[in-house]
Amino acid sequence: MSTQDAQAELIEEFEIFDNWMDRYQYIIDMGKQLPAFPDEWKTSDTRLQGCQSNVWIRHERQGELLHFDAISDAAIVSGLIAVVLRIYNDRSAQEIMATQPDFMGKLGLDNHLSPTRSNGLHAMLTHIYQTAERYA
Numbered sequence: 001m002s003t004q005d006a007q008a009e010l011i012e013e014f015e016i017f018d019n020w021m022d023r024y025q026y027i028i029d030m031g032k033q034l035p036a037f038p039d040e041w042k043t044s045d046t047r048l049q050g051c052q053s054n055v056w057i058r059h060e061r062q063g064e065l066l067h068f069d070a071i072s073d074a075a076i077v078s079g080l081i082a083v084v085l086r087i088y089n090d091r092s093a094q095e096i097m098a099t100q101p102d103f104m105g106k107l108g109l110d111n112h113l114s115p116t117r118s119n120g121l122h123a124m125l126t127h128i129y130q131t132a133e134r135y136a
Helices: 003-014 020-032 075-088 093-097 102-107 115-135
Strands: 055-062 065-072
Touching: 003 020, 003 075, 003 102, 020 075, 055 075, 055 115, 065 075, 065 115, 075 102, 075 115, 093 115
Parallel strands: none
Antiparallel strands: 055 065
């Protein structure tokens, strides 16, 4: 599935919700499904700056693909991580760099997140793009 297909699928899933309380709950539920992030990965090197909550993100190259693992100590932020990883995880550096986060506007995240959560989401995206640039 391409990144564009992944974004379209995500947008379609969110269209079933009539209100933002249900969307927030869905985001939180997505975060609960993130893979385990062992404590030994929670270091100052993997801690993401620019987020109000604690966010840890690490990557590894698997052939031509970049695999990311991430977690937060805040439920809504873990959900936002799950949203971002659904689009950008296990992709080539070139595909990551060529994919604009159209889903943010189409889901309404820019309008419905607090400024600090929005800044954190942008910090995650910036980190992913910078990581991809290093491998491109």
